[in-house]
Amino acid sequence: MRILRNLSRDRLATISLLIIAVTIIAGIFAPLFAPFDPNEINMSLRYASPSWEHLLGNDHLGRCILSRIIYGIRPSVLWVLVVLFISVLAGAILGFLAGYFRGKIDAIIMRICDTMLSFPGYVMALAVIGILGVGLENILIAFALIKWAWFARVIRTSVMQYAELDYVKFSKATGISDFKIIFKHIVPVTFSDIAVISSGSIGSMILQISGFSFLGLGIQAPNPEWGMMLNEAREVMFTRPELMLAPGLAIVIVVSAFNFLSDSLQVALDPKLVISKNKYKENSPYSAVKVREKEVAN
Amino acid sequence: MLKVDKVQKSYKKNGLFSSERQIILKNVSLECRSRECLGIIGESGSGKSTLGRLMLGIEKPDCGTVLIDGMNVEDRRVRLGNISAVFQDYKSSINPFFTVEEAILEPLKIQNKSKKENIDKITTLLNQVGLPSSYRNKYSHELSGGEIQRVCIARAISTEPKCILLDEAISSLDVSVQIQVLELLKDLKRIYNMSYVFITHDIQAAAYICDRVIIFKDGQIEEIVEIEHLKDVKSVYARKLLKSLITF
Numbered sequence: 001m002r003i004l005r006n007l008s009r010d011r012l013a014t015i016s017l018l019i020i021a022v023t024i025i026a027g028i029f030a031p032l033f034a035p036f037d038p039n040e041i042n043m044s045l046r047y048a049s050p051s052w053e054h055l056l057g058n059d060h061l062g063r064c065i066l067s068r069i070i071y072g073i074r075p076s077v078l079w080v081l082v083v084l085f086i087s088v089l090a091g092a093i094l095g096f097l098a099g100y101f102r103g104k105i106d107a108i109i110m111r112i113c114d115t116m117l118s119f120p121g122y123v124m125a126l127a128v129i130g131i132l133g134v135g136l137e138n139i140l141i142a143f144a145l146i147k148w149a150w151f152a153r154v155i156r157t158s159v160m161q162y163a164e165l166d167y168v169k170f171s172k173a174t175g176i177s178d179f180k181i182i183f184k185h186i187v188p189v190t191f192s193d194i195a196v197i198s199s200g201s202i203g204s205m206i207l208q209i210s211g212f213s214f215l216g217l218g219i220q221a222p223n224p225e226w227g228m229m230l231n232e233a234r235e236v237m238f239t240r241p242e243l244m245l246a247p248g249l250a251i252v253i254v255v256s257a258f259n260f261l262s263d264s265l266q267v268a269l270d271p272k273l274v275i276s277k278n279k280y281k282e283n284s285p286y287s288a289v290k291v292r293e294k295e296v297a298n
Numbered sequence: 299m300l301k302v303d304k305v306q307k308s309y310k311k312n313g314l315f316s317s318e319r320q321i322i323l324k325n326v327s328l329e330c331r332s333r334e335c336l337g338i339i340g341e342s343g344s345g346k347s348t349l350g351r352l353m354l355g356i357e358k359p360d361c362g363t364v365l366i367d368g369m370n371v372e373d374r375r376v377r378l379g380n381i382s383a384v385f386q387d388y389k390s391s392i393n394p395f396f397t398v399e400e401a402i403l404e405p406l407k408i409q410n411k412s413k414k415e416n417i418d419k420i421t422t423l424l425n426q427v428g429l430p431s432s433y434r435n436k437y438s439h440e441l442s443g444g445e446i447q448r449v450c451i452a453r454a455i456s457t458e459p460k461c462i463l464l465d466e467a468i469s470s471l472d473v474s475v476q477i478q479v480l481e482l483l484k485d486l487k488r489i490y491n492m493s494y495v496f497i498t499h500d501i502q503a504a505a506y507i508c509d510r511v512i513i514f515k516d517g518q519i520e521e522i523v524e525i526e527h528l529k530d531v532k533s534v535y536a537r538k539l540l541k542s543l544i545t546f
Contacts, residue, residue, distance in 0.1 A: 167401075
């Protein structure tokens with residue numbers, strides 16, 4: 001509750017949260033929100049400009065762009081979030097184990113991570129697609145397989161900074177169990193780091209999925225996807241540049257909403273930053289500088 | 299009561315595949331009696347903090363045992379409520395996400411007492427360490443160093459342990475606050491009948507509070523001396539240590 005209250009004080013965070021919530025709801029209930037069938041071809045409306053009936057106009061096959069954007073939320077945002085959640089979860093569990101217990105567990109987990117990270121991401125994804133076949137779900141599996149190692153590594157480093165602190169030592173000394181210590185002491189302090197790295201990779205994952213769609217390896221042709229819509233618009237980039245606007249803006253807005261939200265979340269989660277921010281607002285011109293500095297340090 | 303028996307500890311020197319080890323503690327044996335304040339004095343890098351971590355059961359010795367009332371401290375159920383600690387660095391002693399109340403409540407919660415009882419207990423604890431009970435809702439960054447150290451002491455005594463390990467607990471405080479905290483520790487010792495293991499590099503502070511001091515050098519016990527006989531230490535190192543003291 002405290003977190004929500006802190007977030008609501010931050011206008012940018014509220015707007016970002018609103019955008020993300022609306023996007024997710026629109027994606028889940030796409031058939032209710034979309035005015036037309038996204039795959040319905042209507043050649044008479046080819047390259048039609050926006051009208052009251054088709055708010056964002058029509059593409060090269062006369063399909064309603066608004067409907068395609070709304071249906072495109074599913075592969076572009078929802079599935080990316082699911083994959084992100086899975087890989088962050090796997091990375092977090094292994095990262096916590098490695099960073100907290102150290103020793104042999106750490107060595108084993110980190111060597112596996114090194115092995116995974118030694119392959120370039122795109123090559124690994126191509127290999128997985130080569131084995132499993134073309135399709136969105138296989139790309140997503142490939143992403144989950146590649147990304148967890150990176151998350152595990154970053155989270156381990158973050159955990160290691162905190163696992164040596166005196167309050168953790170005190171809890172260990174008084175005989176509190178390791179899992180309790182991890183949940184009560186280490187998860188809250190590392191959460192802001194996890195939030196920032198995962199929101200940062202949402203953007204790159206959305207772009208990568210559209211990249212694979214462009215190569216024809218991802219989601220297949222008639223189905224709408226933001227990256228693929230951009231690629232379709234690319235063919236008429238010089239004659240009808242406005243076609244790139246809708247999918248491009250959709251990607252930019254959603255990605256920046258996630259980034260802004262993670263920034264504000266970091267502030268909202270940290271009692272130190274919230275209080276100092278309020279204090280500085282009252283009587284100090286240095287507020288912006290101070291808060292920034294802390295964010296970078298984290 | 300707290301008995302360290304022929305403990306040895308070494309750390310790996312460099313990297314995963316190196317077999318070279320740096321020995322920190324060599325065959326250390328000592329005992330802290332019940333209701334005693336045992337001081338461990340040594341310079342930086344002498345291994346006294348490592349010894350402290352072994353006594354708390356946070357790390358395992360390579361060989362030898364640390365026993366409290368005959369039971370091994372490596373088992374966390376033995377440590378539960380029996381042993382506690384106060385550390386040097388007051389900045390990281392309390393979780394920044396916890397209020398004073400939550401911090402003190404943490405070790406108390408394991409004892410399965412009613413919530414009301416615990417809340418009352420916190421009020422008495424805060425009063426005992428000289429803080430108003432209105433401090434319970436403050437976060438650690440809103441307190442001064444001395445106040446945080448007091449909260450840490452309150453947290454350490456909350457479970458009424460048999461033994462508290464104070465690892466440089468006053469070293470990061472101002473001299474005037476150091477005296478206050480030492481007085482407080484003396485008073486609490488009388489009330490709760492605990493024993494202290496007081497790790498420090500400050501001989502004056504040790505002389506003020508301890509009954510017995512161990513002079514520690516290069517991972518070995520150089521000399522054990524009762525505080526009354528601190529002046530007539532025999533070993534060369536201990537004499538040098540006493541001489542190097544600045545006197546006013």
